[in-house]
Amino acid sequence: MTITQLHHVQLAMPAGGEAAAxxxxxxxxxxxxxxKPQELAxxxxxxxxxxxxxxxxxxxxxxxxAKKAHPAFQVSDIDAVRARMVAGGVEVKDDDALEGFRxxxxxxxxxxxxxxxxxx
Numbered sequence: 755m756t757i758t759q760l761h762h763v764q765l766a767m768p769a770g771g772e773a774a775a776x777x778x779x780x781x782x783x784x785x786x787x788x789x790k791p792q793e794l795a796x797x798x799x800x801x802x803x804x805x806x807x808x809x810x811x812x813x814x815x816x817x818x819x820a821k822k823a824h825p826a827f828q829v830s831d832i833d834a835v836r837a838r839m840v841a842g843g844v845e846v847k848d849d850d851a852l853e854g855f856r857x858x859x860x861x862x863x864x865x866x867x868x869x870x871x872x873x874x
Contacts, residue, residue: 762801762808763825767864768817772800774863775811782842783827783835785809819865826869832856835870 767775779785785802789795798813809825829835839846839860847859857871 759806762803762810764810764812765820765825765862765866766814766817767799767811767862767866769798769813769815771811771813771864772798775800775802777842778844778862779809779811782838782844784838817864819861819867821865821867824859824867824869826857826871829870829872832858832870832872839870 776787779800779802780787783802785804785807788801788803790799790801799811801811802809807827836846836858844860849857849859852871854874855871856874857869860868860870862868
């Protein structure tokens, strides 16, 4: 058995958070929303996909944000992503602890930790 690729990352959000997820993941990060399969759409949440990058936002009844575990998005223009985040009112936390990369952390609208990085 061999794992061939990571299919998607599932992040949790509270019920009714779809509009906020669409702003953050769709507008600020620029990931297109894709329809959930009909059976799964009944559960709420929303999916964002671009090529092999898939973020599935699922509703969790007793939601608590992921403060440590997180996806890291490698970008080609970290300054442009930073500018969109700041313009969207998102707090950006710089971090230079990973050699060979510029990076920062943000929280999505639900408090989930998100890393943005670009190779030097």
